[in-house]
Every structure is written in structure tokens, then in C-alpha cells.
Amino acid sequence: MNNPNVHTKMRWSLLLPAALSLLVCSCSNLKYLPANEQLYVGGKVNFDPKVKDQKDLTEELEGLLRPKPNSKVLGLRYKLWLYNISKPPKGKGLNYLLHEKWGEPPVLARTLDLDKNRDILVNRLQNRGFFQGAVDADSSGKNRKVTAVYTADAGHRYTIREVRFPQEDDPLDSLIRGTAKSTLLKPGDYYDLDRIKDERERIDAALKEQGYFYFSPDNLIMRVDSSLGGVVDINVRVKDDAPEKGLRPYAIRNININTNYSLSGNQRRRRGEEYTYGDFSILDTRHQFRPIIFKRSVFFKHGGLYTRRMHNLTLNRLVNLNVFKFVKLEFTDVLQNPKDSLAREKARDTAGIERVDFSERPQATDSLGRGLMDANFYLTPDKKKxxxxxxxxxxxxxxxxxxxxxxxxxxxxxxxxxxxxxxxxxxxxxxxxxxxxxxxxxxxxxxxxxxxxxxxxxxxxxxxxxxxxxxxxxxxxxxxxxxxxxxxxxxxxxxxxxxxxxxxxxxxxxxxxxxxxxxxxxxxxxxxxxxxxxxxDPVLRQSFEKQFIIGTNYNYVYNDQLIRESRFNTYFNGNVDVAGNLLGAVMGKHDFEHPATIGNIPFSQYVRLSADVRNYWKLNKNVRWVNRLFIGYGYAYGNSRSLPFVKQFYIGGSNSIRAFRARALGPGTYYTRENNLFANEAGDIKLEMNTELRAKLFGLVNGAVFVDAGNIWLQRATPERPGGEFHFSKALSQLAVGTGVGLRFDFSILLLRLDLAFPLRKPYLPEGRRWVLDQINFGDAGWRKENLVLNIAIGYPF
Structure with missing residues (x-):
């Protein structure tokens, strides 16, 4: 089976049926359409004439079009196909899954409303500064497929000439004016309604840090003057009808903490059960918590100004303690004392008895004129054990x-x-x-x-x-x-x-x-x-000797997926691990032949560095491209001539180069001829690269296509592993390469992964013969047994 023509024919025999099946599936969807119906396959927006940032605008406008066409992967409307080949279910079962869960009914052209879409597009263009924008809408049909085409004549796009902030001298207007240097509205920028809304949110957030608890973005009005010819002026001011409470800063009076709050409300409270700790009044009838944890977690102070930062910081701290099932914070206004003459509304009835109505008591203020609030924490403890x-x-x-x-x-x-x-x-x-x-x-x-x-x-x-x-x-x-x-x-x-x-x-x-x-x-x-x-095997022997590993390690992780999921996300994990350096300095000169010891037991000395970098590209809502680069380097010195076995790098397996079994690859061009049951290869240096295309198929089933490459090497040559030493000039020529496909079943609580992989390049073969593409033969049982590796694992490999 080494004839390349045979392999070529075999590959074509596998690819042609797959290509034909895709074509058949795509065409067969149309035959299931009801009589006189057409399939809506999507809409597109064209700009005539072209405008700046046209690509982003086009993508934004096309995202507004309705209805959404049937979803596609690699040009195949697979969900529609699954729907079509099944029947309306009469119960649960495979037919139900195909028709109701995995399938998708056809989007018919008669559901398309061109006029409504046109109005939506015109409105969005105006929100983006194209005040004279116009859109023409039309549709075209062919072979029972209908496409909507929208042609936008955007016209001139208005820009900001000037932004004016309040000029009055009252405290609130002065604060708003003081935030002007951080404004999101810059002269020369395009008019953008969303940016104006963001500016209101920004001002509100700044005021929250100055105690304006009841202020709202809706209390601001942004007057836009577009009569200037191609430019606009924006005037920022507080609405005349803004509620009085929103115009006043607030300070904290009392801080009350209930540590055993019941959501049912069925709790009895006896007088005198609270106790005071610093600025806090704490109700802990079961004596479950030492009050010091509230001092470290609650950042409000008696008499201190309310700020949103302290609000969020306190709630997050209490939640992250992981001892409370629920955390609730309420603020209550402090009203003037009923005995205050300013708060009393007196009236006398016919018997001359004085009535006092306290239902409309005015709010209490401090000496600075700030409103007062009580902060009330209601904490429900989680199950302790x-x-x-x-x-x-x-x-x-x-x-x-x-x-x-x-x-x-x-x-x-x-x-x-x-x-x-x-x-x-x-x-x-x-x-x-x-x-x-x-x-x-x-x-x-x-x-x-x-x-x-x-x-x-x-x-x-x-x-x-x-x-x-x-x-x-x-x-x-x-x-x-x-x-x-x-x-x-x-x-x-x-x-x-x-x-x-x-x-x-x-x-x-x-x-x-x-x-x-x-x-x-x-x-x-x-x-x-x-x-x-x-x-x-001296390297293995050293790993099985009595030894101490005494050191320090530091790990840093950056993962912006936790902040936001965008089109491009990055993950980085860096690790520094050192051992035996201080002990070595104290004990003086020594080497691995005459090691320093602690109680007659040698200790390891090494420096180990590693970096794992990943990027996640979202190509569309159903397809993601993920890449990883891993670099590891270890240097042993003094007592050690290699890293301890538990600290060495290995390669292969379900989360690495999936076409090779774990610990059965490397180092370098070395290859153990022993049975892989006892594979334990490891090294001091590692380089690994992975790329994987992930796509959502249907329901809970996802698919993947991947390529992995990499190897491990030794820092120093050993006669027991010839070819295992690292040489920079030879590293790339000694990389192993594998590829494969996978299925992932996403059950929400866990992800079951099946990856089937096979090698494309074997570094232990002689130079010039390491690429093994011409040996691929899925029809040969011997090749499959030697090369196909099925990896079953939980979670993504990276």
C-alpha cells in the first residue's frame, strides 16, 4: 500500500462522497418547501456612494434585519435539513430531537417586511449621524430562494462642533462641569446616539462617587442643535423636573448588619440582641461570625459619603467570602425626628386635641446639608458543613x-x-x-x-x-x-x-x-x-531517589474572557518555579556528584519557567478559532543535573498533541522501542503549538478540526536518550505534528470530548522521512491500529 496513486484514489474516494452529500443536502431543502413558497436566505446592505467605516456599518445594519435566515455551517443549512428529514413528533425520541431540538423550520420569504426593515435602517443611520440618510429596499429571487437588498444613500455624516456643560455655580452643576475633561463626546467626532447615552451614564457614575445616590442618567438632558449645517452642538444640563432627592448628596448614618436573615421573613428579634462593633450595629443571635470579618469587608463609614465604588466593593467582598448564600443591601432615608418642630403639622379637632401627622416628615440632613441614609445588610448564611x-x-x-x-x-x-x-x-x-x-x-x-x-x-x-x-x-x-x-x-x-x-x-x-x-x-x-x-536510566533513577524539593513558585494568569466575550480574547498563564537556591547559598559549593543534604537527603536545585498563551477568535456566532503556544524551560544546577521527574515537561495525550500517547513522545528524535504501557518520557524544555477550529453543529453537539505540533528536549545530552538534547537550530525540524477531528457534547454542567487523531510528522524517523502524509491509509487495519488515537476527556483541551 505504498503506491501514492492508491492513496490518492483512496482520499478522493472519501472526499467525493462527503462533497456530494453536502450538495445533495443543500439542494434537498428546497423540495420540502410548501407549494408556491420561497425560502428567505438573507439580506445584504450596500452603500452608494461608499462611506467611511463602511464595513462596520454594514455589519451593524445587517444585524438589524429581520427575519433571520436559517443558520448555516460551511454553506450547509444543516438545521433546516434535519427539520426537513424528520416528521412532526407524536412523542419523545429521535424524531422529536431532529424536528424540535436540533432542527429549524424554514424561514419563508413571505415573512419578509421590506418597508419595516427600511425604516429600521433609516433610524439607525440617523442615530449614527446620517440625518439625511435614505434607504431603498428590493428583493430578488432565483430557484425558489429570495434575497433582500437594501441600498443606503447615507449622505453627509454630522460631526460634533462643541459640547457645553452647565455653567451655573450650584454644587451639582459644578460637579458635572468638573467631569468635562473625561467626556466621551469630542469635537470632530461623528454624532452617535449610543455615545451620547454612554456620556449620560459616565456623568451619572461620576456623581455616584460624590454621594448622589438618587441621581439617574434620565435626570440629564442632552440638547442637540443640528441647525448649524453639517455639525452639531450638544448642551448638557440637568432637567428642570429632576426630583429633589436626586439633586442632593447622601452620607451614611447607621450601618446595621443582620447575619442570620431569613428570606421567608419568619424570624423573631428580641430587644437588645444587637451589639456595637466600631461603626456597625450587628445582629448575630447564633454567634456565628467574628465581627472582624465585617471590618475587613464593609467599607462604609459612619458619617462617610456614599459612593458607588464602596457599594460595589462591599457587596463583592461579602459575596466572595463564600459563607453567605444571599447578600442583600438596602438603604433607608433618615427622616427628621418627630419632636422637631419643623417636622410637625399640627391641627386641632373640635375637642381641642392636637393631632400630629408625621406621614410627610422631611428628610434629615447633616451640618453640610447632605441627606442621611442607613445602610442595612441582610445576610443569609450558607450551609456551614x-x-x-x-x-x-x-x-x-x-x-x-x-x-x-x-x-x-x-x-x-x-x-x-x-x-x-x-x-x-x-x-x-x-x-x-x-x-x-x-x-x-x-x-x-x-x-x-x-x-x-x-x-x-x-x-x-x-x-x-x-x-x-x-x-x-x-x-x-x-x-x-x-x-x-x-x-x-x-x-x-x-x-x-x-x-x-x-x-x-x-x-x-x-x-x-x-x-x-x-x-x-x-x-x-x-x-x-x-x-x-x-x-x-540515570534520569529515571534520580527521580526515584529520596529527595527534598524546597522552593518558591509564582503564577500569573490573565484571562480577558472573564471581563467580556468579544471577537478576540486572550489568555496567558506564566509560571516561575525555583528550588534550592537559598539552601545552596547557605551550604556553599557542591554538585550533583557530591550533593548538599538535609538529614543525609539531597535537595533539588533548579529554575523552571513556563508560559501558556492562547487566543480565541470568534469568526461568527457558531464558529471559533482557537490557538495556543506553550513554551517551557528548566535549568538544573548544583545538586541536580536534571529537573525532578515531577517538575519535568511531558507531551502527548488528550490535552496536548493528541495524535501521540501521553509521555510516549520525545525527547527530541529519541524513540523508546518499549511497550507504551510504561511510557514515561519527559524533558527540561518544551515547545507546543495548537490550532483548533470549533463549530456548533446542532443541539448540544459541537465539532472541531485541529492540528497540534511540538516536542520536548533535554537540557544536557545523555547516552541513554540519543538525540534528546536541545539544539536551537534543529528544534523546528524535530517537531511532531498531528491532526484530527473531534465531537464535543455540551451538557452545561460538563463537556464530554472525543478527539480522533493521527500523526502527520514523526520526529523519531530519519531526516527526510519524517512527514508521513503519503502513508495515511484509513482502509488499512494495521495503519489504524498503529496511528489512530482516540482521546476521551472532560472539558476543552485549551
Whole structure:
């Protein structure tokens, strides 16, 4: 089967039926149309003459057209086709899914209203500054398909000549005038109604920071003078009928916190149950919370001016404590005391008895004339203790199957200061169910208890570093143990302790700094069979020696998808991991042949850097193009001649180069001839690139086409892995390349992923023969067995 003509014919034999099926599906949709009906296939907007920013304007206007045509992927109206091949359902089942869930009824041309669409387009053009804009509407039909065509004569686009802010001297007008330097309306910019609305929102937000709690964007009027010939003047002022409450700043009088609020309202409150802590009046009848958490989370102060920043900051802090199920904040106006003579409206009845009507009491103010409000917090505690049990199963591409059982207990308010205590216990097993059996390696078992403590503040010797962002900083302590038992080979014990901090700079930026990270690795019960393997592989032998890994690591994540989902989003994850540097400096000169030790146990020394960059391009509402670049570099020194095995990079598997099995690729051009059941290849340097086109198909089913490339290398050459050393000039020629297709089933709570991949380039083959495109033969069972890799996983690979 090495004849290229045979392969060419085979590829055409696969592609032609697929192409013909697409054509048939596309044409067959028309035959299902009712008699005398036509299919509406969409509308387009043309500008005559052309205008500036025409592409964006065209896209905006076309997005307003109704109805929306049937959706397409790669030119195929697949949802319409599914609808057509099914029948109106009489019950649940496949026909119901095709017709009601995955399918889409035809959009008929008779539902098109050209006049209504034309009016909508003219209105939008005027909102964008084309005050004399006109639109002609027409439609064309061919082969029972109708397309709407709108031709826009936009005319002159008005620009802003001048923006005038209030000139009066009263406090409110002065504040509005003071925001002018930040205005969104710039002379020379095009008139844009949405930008004018945004300007009102901007002014309102600025006033909220000055205490104007009741002010609203609707209290502003933006008068536009368009009689100047091609330009406009915009006059900003407060409406004459704006409510009086909106024209006055407000300060906080009392801060009341109810920590056990019931949504049902069925709660009894006894006099004297509140207590005072600083500026707060706290009602905590069950004594669940230490008041210090409110001092760190509530940023309003008695007598302080209301600001929206403090409002949002406080609510977010309380929510992010993760101890309250519901957080509610209400502000109530403070009215003048009934005994105040200014508040009394007196009247005498016929018996001479004085009546006092307090229903219209005026609002109380402070000495600065500011209105007064009480801030009332209603907090509903979440369930303090919870228990979670989970069972999972998996199947690997190397004929191993396994299962894991985990149980975790959580205490959300362990020390009454919103601390989270988490205790986990997990155990699992793995066994071989097919393929070539390797004596003694069929079963493995794992056991891993772990304790995590999350404290909602920085614990440091320094004061005032907890900050005032909406995110709660955390001090994190972790203690864990892991036992991995490989029957017939070894037991590997790993003890770890980690202490550090986690904080978010904003919604997109997150930092994690582990000041202390200690890992003690202790192998035991090593059999003669595995010892022989260690004797032949010094790198593997070093990873199975008793050793300490003591160091510090820092991780930074930027993800603007958390801020907004736009046409282009970026993700970045950078990590710095260093170990043994301070210990090495204290203990003096040493090397891996004569290592420094702690209690006769050597410790690792290395610097490890990695960067993961991803971008997400939204091509349209159903198709997204995702790319990833991963670069990793590790340098071992002093006590170590390579990174510890747990810190080395590996490649392949369901989240990497999917055409190659995990840890079975590299380093460099090296290739292990042993059975992949024991694949454990790793390296000090890694380069990986991935590109994936993702498309929504129907219902909960999504599809993908992908290409992966990359490899790992060693920092130093070793005779046991010839060709594994990194050389910059040879790196690109040693990349592995794979491709494939995938299906993803999005069940909302989880995403099940199936990726079928095969290699295009094998770096371990001789130069000139590494590309293997001419060997692809889906009809050959031997080729499929050797090259096709099915990856089953949860979640996206990146």
C-alpha cells in the first residue's frame, strides 16, 4: 500500500462522497418547501456612494434585519435539513430531537417586511449621524430562494462642533462641569446616539462617587442643535423636573448588619440582641461570625459619603467570602425626628386635641446639608458543613482503564472568620484490559489524603497590605500525602507542604505566590525488575531517589474572557518555579556528584519557567478559532543535573498533541522501542503549538478540526536518550505534528470530548522521512491500529 496513486484514489474516494452529500443536502431543502413558497436566505446592505467605516456599518445594519435566515455551517443549512428529514413528533425520541431540538423550520420569504426593515435602517443611520440618510429596499429571487437588498444613500455624516456643560455655580452643576475633561463626546467626532447615552451614564457614575445616590442618567438632558449645517452642538444640563432627592448628596448614618436573615421573613428579634462593633450595629443571635470579618469587608463609614465604588466593593467582598448564600443591601432615608418642630403639622379637632401627622416628615440632613441614609445588610448564611462524594472512571489510549473515588468535607466558617477548611481523601486503581501484557505492571493503586485551609486575608508581619479590591485575598495552607503503588515495581510516597497567597488584581488578572513549597519524595518496595530499569536510566533513577524539593513558585494568569466575550480574547498563564537556591547559598559549593543534604537527603536545585498563551477568535456566532503556544524551560544546577521527574515537561495525550500517547513522545528524535504501557518520557524544555477550529453543529453537539505540533528536549545530552538534547537550530525540524477531528457534547454542567487523531510528522524517523502524509491509509487495519488515537476527556483541551 505504498503506491501514492492508491492513496490518492483512496482520499478522493472519501472526499467525493462527503462533497456530494453536502450538495445533495443543500439542494434537498428546497423540495420540502410548501407549494408556491420561497425560502428567505438573507439580506445584504450596500452603500452608494461608499462611506467611511463602511464595513462596520454594514455589519451593524445587517444585524438589524429581520427575519433571520436559517443558520448555516460551511454553506450547509444543516438545521433546516434535519427539520426537513424528520416528521412532526407524536412523542419523545429521535424524531422529536431532529424536528424540535436540533432542527429549524424554514424561514419563508413571505415573512419578509421590506418597508419595516427600511425604516429600521433609516433610524439607525440617523442615530449614527446620517440625518439625511435614505434607504431603498428590493428583493430578488432565483430557484425558489429570495434575497433582500437594501441600498443606503447615507449622505453627509454630522460631526460634533462643541459640547457645553452647565455653567451655573450650584454644587451639582459644578460637579458635572468638573467631569468635562473625561467626556466621551469630542469635537470632530461623528454624532452617535449610543455615545451620547454612554456620556449620560459616565456623568451619572461620576456623581455616584460624590454621594448622589438618587441621581439617574434620565435626570440629564442632552440638547442637540443640528441647525448649524453639517455639525452639531450638544448642551448638557440637568432637567428642570429632576426630583429633589436626586439633586442632593447622601452620607451614611447607621450601618446595621443582620447575619442570620431569613428570606421567608419568619424570624423573631428580641430587644437588645444587637451589639456595637466600631461603626456597625450587628445582629448575630447564633454567634456565628467574628465581627472582624465585617471590618475587613464593609467599607462604609459612619458619617462617610456614599459612593458607588464602596457599594460595589462591599457587596463583592461579602459575596466572595463564600459563607453567605444571599447578600442583600438596602438603604433607608433618615427622616427628621418627630419632636422637631419643623417636622410637625399640627391641627386641632373640635375637642381641642392636637393631632400630629408625621406621614410627610422631611428628610434629615447633616451640618453640610447632605441627606442621611442607613445602610442595612441582610445576610443569609450558607450551609456551614458539606460532604461531597465523587466516583469517576476513565480509559487511556494505552489499554488501561481505571476508577477513582474521592470524598471531601468542607467547613465554610471554621474559626468563625470565614475560613474554609477542606479535607479530602481520594483513592483509585488502574488495570490493563487489552494489548500486550507486561509482567507485574497490570495494576496500580493510589491513595491521597489532603488538607487545605483558605484564610480570607493576607497573614503577614506587615499591616495594610490586604487592599480594597472587590476580590478577597487569601492565605492558603496545604498539607498532603500521596501513595502510588505499582504492583511488581515500586511504591512512591510523596509528602508535601505549601504555604502562600492568592489574590486577584481585577477580574482578568490573578496572582498566586507560594512562599514556601516543600515536597519530600520517598520511594520504597522497589523490585529487582524495576531496579534493573533504574540502573539503565540515570534520569529515571534520580527521580526515584529520596529527595527534598524546597522552593518558591509564582503564577500569573490573565484571562480577558472573564471581563467580556468579544471577537478576540486572550489568555496567558506564566509560571516561575525555583528550588534550592537559598539552601545552596547557605551550604556553599557542591554538585550533583557530591550533593548538599538535609538529614543525609539531597535537595533539588533548579529554575523552571513556563508560559501558556492562547487566543480565541470568534469568526461568527457558531464558529471559533482557537490557538495556543506553550513554551517551557528548566535549568538544573548544583545538586541536580536534571529537573525532578515531577517538575519535568511531558507531551502527548488528550490535552496536548493528541495524535501521540501521553509521555510516549520525545525527547527530541529519541524513540523508546518499549511497550507504551510504561511510557514515561519527559524533558527540561518544551515547545507546543495548537490550532483548533470549533463549530456548533446542532443541539448540544459541537465539532472541531485541529492540528497540534511540538516536542520536548533535554537540557544536557545523555547516552541513554540519543538525540534528546536541545539544539536551537534543529528544534523546528524535530517537531511532531498531528491532526484530527473531534465531537464535543455540551451538557452545561460538563463537556464530554472525543478527539480522533493521527500523526502527520514523526520526529523519531530519519531526516527526510519524517512527514508521513503519503502513508495515511484509513482502509488499512494495521495503519489504524498503529496511528489512530482516540482521546476521551472532560472539558476543552485549551
Amino acid at each position: 458539606s460532604l461531597r462524594f465523587q466516583v469517576s472512571g476513565y480509559s487511556k489510549s494505552n489499554n488501561f482503564v481505571g476508577s477513582e473515588v474521592s470524598i471531601s468535607a468542607r467547613n465554610r466558617n471554621w474559626l468563625k472568620g470565614a475560613e474554609l477548611l477542606e479535607v479530602k481523601l481520594a483513592g483509585g486503581f488502574e488495570t490493563q484490559v487489552g494489548g500486550k501484557q507486561v509482567t507485574g505492571s497490570s495494576n496500580s493503586y493510589s491513595l491521597s489524603p489532603e488538607v487545605n485551609l483558605y484564610i480570607p486575608r493576607f497573614i503577614t508581619p506587615f499591616k495594610g497590605i490586604n487592599g480594597s479590591t472587590i476580590f478577597v485575598p487569601k492565605t492558603i495552607l496545604n498539607v498532603g500525602y500521596e501513595l502510588l503503588k505499582r504492583t511488581g515495581f515500586y511504591n512512591l510516597n510523596s509528602f508535601r507542604f505549601q504555604g502562600g497567597y492568592n489574590w486577584k488584581e481585577n477580574e482578568a488578572k490573578e496572582h498566586t505566590l507560594n512562599v514556601v513549597s516543600v515536597n519530600y519524595v520517598l520511594p520504597s518496595h522497589i523490585t529487582d525488575t524495576f531496579q534493573h530499569r533504574l540502573d539503565l
